[in-house]
Amino acid sequence: MNTELLKRWLDTEKASIVFESEQGQDTSCALTRPKGETMDSEKVYNMEFAKLYPLLVQKAERKGRTAEEVDTIISWLTGYQAEDIRKAAAGSISYGDFFRNAPQLNPDRKLIKGVVCGVRVEEIEEPLMREIRYLDKLVDELAKGKAMEKILRKKA
Template sequence: MPGHRIFATTFARVYPMYVQKAERKQRTKDDVDRILCWLTGYDAAGLQQQIDASVDFETFFAQAPAMHPKRFEIKGVVCGVRVEAVEDPLMREIRHLDKLIDELAKGKPMEKILRS
């Protein structure tokens, strides 16, 4: 069975949408990058390398240096789907990221977003 089409979508194609969503709510690209680095373990250079290489979401998460263990504390609904109920592991990681960006856009403090 083929995966969801988002799996083959390039991360570089969606990344600007994350940044735009944040900026519309007076947050910054740096905030988005901080969330991405926290979630995946990429540093700024590694994140930029993934964007420049136009890797797909599947590769982006597969090559992540260290997925944050506190990501399982991310709960709630994104796009009508309860994050913790998503069964496919890759889709769950994508939904974790979506939820973090939503929290950023809703003005939640960074310490709470990063589960500090």
């Protein structure tokens, strides 16, 4: 990933990526703007998956988890196979289109509850943003060390 290009884009948009932590644990990742300004949903949808995917992987890897586990989560959530995820990460598909074109959204994703980026995912009204935040929440859980069976909402 070209981090310099991402930094320039963030500067242009007057945005930043913030990792909030609680007692040394990453709890959320947010695209933010200066005080009082919110990131327009359309801007999030139009961001390239190839720019955001490495950030999801880095968050997991910082906590000793793997890119393969991130791919497993993405696959569970969206129905994409590992090869499809790699192609998307190397291509120019937008984040929004990545979710809009998902082969099969997992019906159990509705079991995902909790707060990400200061918002309860189950209360997000905009369907596409809710799908995006589901992924954020699952990667947060991975980075916190939660067992993969629990992250994937497997029934006992």
